[in-house]
Amino acid sequence: MDRISQMLSDYNVLSAFWMTVQLTVWGALGALVLGTIVTVMRVSPVAVFSKAAAFYTNVVLYTPLTLIAFFFAFGVYMKMRISLVPLSSPHVTHSFLMGVVALAVYHSSLVAESLRSGINTVPAGQAEAARAIGLDFGQSLREVILPQAFRGSIAPLGNTMIALCKNTTVVATIGVAESALVMKEMIEMYADLIVPIFVIMATGFVILTLPLGLVFTWWSKRAAVLR
Amino acid sequence: MVEDDRGPVVEMEHVDKYFGDLHVLNDINLVVDKGEVVVVIGPSGSGKSTLCRTINRLESIDSGTIRIAGKTLPDEGKALAELRAKVGMVFQSFNLFAHKTVLENITLGPTKVRKTPTAEAKKRGMELLERVGVANQASKYPAQLSGGQQQRVAIARALAMNPMVMLFDEPTSALDPEMVNEVLDVMVSLVKQGMTMIVVTHEMGFARKAGDRVVFMSDGQIVETNTPDKFFTDPQTARAQDFLSKILTH
Ligand SMILES: Nc1ncnc2c1ncn2[C@@H]1O[C@H](COP(=O)(O)OP(=O)(O)OP(=O)(O)O)[C@@H](O)[C@H]1O
Ligand SMILES: [Mg+2]
Numbered sequence: 001m002d003r004i005s006q007m008l009s010d011y012n013v014l015s016a017f018w019m020t021v022q023l024t025v026w027g028a029l030g031a032l033v034l035g036t037i038v039t040v041m042r043v044s045p046v047a048v049f050s051k052a053a054a055f056y057t058n059v060v061l062y063t064p065l066t067l068i069a070f071f072f073a074f075g076v077y078m079k080m081r082i083s084l085v086p087l088s089s090p091h092v093t094h095s096f097l098m099g100v101v102a103l104a105v106y107h108s109s110l111v112a113e114s115l116r117s118g119i120n121t122v123p124a125g126q127a128e129a130a131r132a133i134g135l136d137f138g139q140s141l142r143e144v145i146l147p148q149a150f151r152g153s154i155a156p157l158g159n160t161m162i163a164l165c166k167n168t169t170v171v172a173t174i175g176v177a178e179s180a181l182v183m184k185e186m187i188e189m190y191a192d193l194i195v196p197i198f199v200i201m202a203t204g205f206v207i208l209t210l211p212l213g214l215v216f217t218w219w220s221k222r223a224a225v226l227r
Numbered sequence: 228m229v230e231d232d233r234g235p236v237v238e239m240e241h242v243d244k245y246f247g248d249l250h251v252l253n254d255i256n257l258v259v260d261k262g263e264v265v266v267v268i269g270p271s272g273s274g275k276s277t278l279c280r281t282i283n284r285l286e287s288i289d290s291g292t293i294r295i296a297g298k299t300l301p302d303e304g305k306a307l308a309e310l311r312a313k314v315g316m317v318f319q320s321f322n323l324f325a326h327k328t329v330l331e332n333i334t335l336g337p338t339k340v341r342k343t344p345t346a347e348a349k350k351r352g353m354e355l356l357e358r359v360g361v362a363n364q365a366s367k368y369p370a371q372l373s374g375g376q377q378q379r380v381a382i383a384r385a386l387a388m389n390p391m392v393m394l395f396d397e398p399t400s401a402l403d404p405e406m407v408n409e410v411l412d413v414m415v416s417l418v419k420q421g422m423t424m425i426v427v428t429h430e431m432g433f434a435r436k437a438g439d440r441v442v443f444m445s446d447g448q449i450v451e452t453n454t455p456d457k458f459f460t461d462p463q464t465a466r467a468q469d470f471l472s473k474i475l476t477h
Contacts, residue, residue: 045303128285129322129381133336133388134312136305143335148326 007190007197016182017204023099023168023178024208028161030104035111040141042112043119053112060109065170069102073174099171099178103164110160118153119145151223158216162209179204234297236261236392236423237282242291244277244447251277252288253447259392259425264418266434266455267427269444270470275427278444279396282425283314296391312340315385315393319401321377323369329356329380330365333387340388348387355383359413375406379413386417393417395426429474431459443467 041053060068073095122145130140169180183201187194237259244252251274259265267275280286281293284300284307293300295314301307324332333352337343343351356362359379361372369377378398385393395414399407411433418424418437428434434441434455441458443451445466451458462468 123322125318125320125322126324129316129318129324129384131285131308132283132311132314132316133384134308134310134340135336136308139339143339144324144326151326 003190003193004196007186007193010189011182011186013179013182013200013204016177016179017208019096019176019178020165020168020204021208023096023103023171023176024161024165026100027103027107027164027168030100031107031111031160031164034104034108035115036146038108038112039115039119042116043141043145045137057109057112060106061113063106065102065106065167066173068106069099069171069174072098072102072105093176095171095175099168099174099176102171102174103168106167107160107164110163111157114153114156114160115146115149117156118149118151121152122148151220154216154220154223158213158220161216162212165209165212166205234261235259235294236263236296237425238292238294238297239278239282240292240294242281242288242293244274244281244286244288251447252281255291255447255449257442257449259423261391261423262421264422264424264426264437264439266438266441267425267444268429268434268441268458268470269450273444274447275444276396279316279394279425279427282392282394283311283316285316308340312336312388313391315388315390317378317381317385317393317395317398319397321369321374321381321401323377323381323384325369328366328368329361329372332369332380333384336384336388352383352387355386356380358386358416359383360409373406374402375409378402378406378410382410382413382417392423392425395424395428397427397429399428399430431474435459443470445470 038053038056041049042057044050076098126144126148127140130144135143168178172178172181172184175181179201183197186197190197235258237257239255239257242252242255243250253274255278257265257278267278269275277286281288282295284293295310298310301310323329324335327335330349330352333355334343334345334348337348337351338345353362353365356365359382361376361379361383364372364376364380369380372380382393382398398414399410402410407430411430414424414426414433415437426433426438438455441451441453441455442449443453443458443462443464443466451462451464451467453463458467459471462471
C-alpha cells in the first residue's frame with residue numbers, strides 16, 4: 001500500500017488522464033469536422049471531389065495510426081519544417097498538437113464511413129423531394145439528408161469516439177505525456193506493482209469510455225424514436 | 228403568382244431518354260397550356276413516371292427540348308433549382324421530410340429557397356394546411372399521420388412554392404382505398420382554382436371529372452391523346468383498347 005501511494009505521488013496519474021481527455025476532445029472535434037467535409041465531398045455530384053474523398057478515406061482507413069502519428073510528429077516537422085506552435089510555447093507542445101492532428105486525421109476516415117452508412121439509410125425519395133422544392137445541393141444536404149443521416153450514424157459514431165479515446169494511447173509513441181506514457185514509466189520504476197498499475201489505468205479508461213458508450217446508446221435509441 | 232396569362236406552361240419536343248439500351252421515352256411531344264389538366268395513363272413500365280421526372284429534371288434527357296413557361300430547362304446549378312421551385316411535384320410515396328414536423332415540411336422551401344420570413348411562411352403554411360384539411364396535425368411528424376393525410380401535406384408543401392404547374396405521379400396508388408377520395412378531392416379543388424396539372428393516375432373517375440385530356444403511353448411513346456370521355460368509351464388504338472379492357476374488367 002505504501003509503495004502504491006509512493007508511486008502515485010511520484011507520477012501524476014490524474015494529469016496524465018487529463019491529457020488523455022484533452023487529446024480525445026480535440027481529436028474528436030477535428031475528426032468530426034474533417035470527416036463531415038470528406039463526406040460532403042464524397043456524395044457531391046462533382047466527380048473530382050467524390051473520387052478524391054474516396055481516395056483519402058481508403059488510404060487513411062487502411063494506414064495504421066502509429067504511422068500517421070509518426071508522419072505528423074517527425075515527418076511533417078523534420079522534413080517540411082512546419083511547426084504549428086512556437087517551440088517555446090508553454091501550454092501547447094508540438095507533440096500534443098501533432099498527436100491531435102494525427103488522431104483527427106485517422107478517425108476522420110471512420111467518421112466519414114459512419115456518416116456515409118447513415119446517408120445510405122436515408123431513402124432516395126428524401127433527396128428527390130428536397131430537390132423538387134428547389135433546394136440546391138448544399139441546402140438538400142444541410143436541411144434534409146445530413147440531419148437524417150446523422151441519426152443513423154449515431155451508433156457507429158459512438159464506437160468511433162470510444163475507439164478514439166482508447167487510441168490516444170498510441171500518441172505516447174510521439175512523446176505526449178498521456179496515460180499510456182505515464183503507465184510505461186511507472187512500470188519501469190515499480191515493476192513489482194504491475195498488477196495494481198494495470199488495474200488503475202484500465203479503470204481510468206473504463207471511467208472515460210463507459211459513459212461515452214452509454215450516452216451514445218441512449219442518444220441513438222432516442223433518435224430512432226423521433227424518426 | 229404566374230408569369231403570364233396564356234400560352235404553354237410545359238412544352239416537350241422530340242424528347243428521348245434511354246436507360247442503357249431501354250428506350251424509356253421515345254420522341255415525346257407534349258404541350259400543356261395554362262390551366263390545363265393532362266392525365267397520363269399507361270401500363271406499368273411504359274415511362275409515365277420518367278416523363279414526369281424529366282419535367283423538373285429529376286431525370287436528365289438524352290435529346291429533345293423541354294421548356295417551362297417558354298424557358299428551356301437549365302442543366303444544373305442555381306438556375307435549375309430556381310426552376311424546380313416553380314414546378315410542384317407530388318410523389319406516389321409522399322416523401323415528406325421525416326425529421327421535420329408537418330408545418331416545417333411546408334415552410335422549408337419558402338424560407339430557404341424564397342427567403343420568406345419565418346413568421347410569414349408559417350402563416351401561409353397554416354392556411355395551406357387548412358385548405359387541405361390537416362391543420363390540426365401541424366406539429367406532428369409525418370410518420371404519425373395516415374397515408375391520406377401525408378399525401379395532402381405533400382400537396383400543400385408543393386403549393387407553398389406557388390408553382391406554375393403541379394406534377395402528380397400516381398398520388399393515390401400507395402393509399403388504402405378509404406383514403407383515396409380525400410386526396411382526389413383536394414386535387415379536384417386545385418383543378419377548380421385553375422391549376423395547371425399533369426397527373427399520372429389510373430383513377431378514371433378523376434380523369435373524367437377533372438381531366439381536359441388523356442395521354443396514353445405505351446413502351447415509351449405517346450400512343451393516343453384524346454378527351455377523357457372519348458378515350459374511355461371509344462379508344463382508337465389497339466394498345467389502348469387492350470389496356471382499357473384489362474383495367475375495366477375489375
Ligand atoms: N433509374 C432507372 N434505371 C434503369 N431503368 C429504369 C430506371 N427507372 C425506370 N427504369 C425503367 O424504365 C421503364 C419506365 O419506367 P417508369 O417508372 O417511367 O414506368 P411507369 O410507366 O411509371 O411504370 P409504373 O406504372 O410501374 O410506375 C421501366 O422499364 C423501368 O424498369
Ligand atoms: Mg411510375
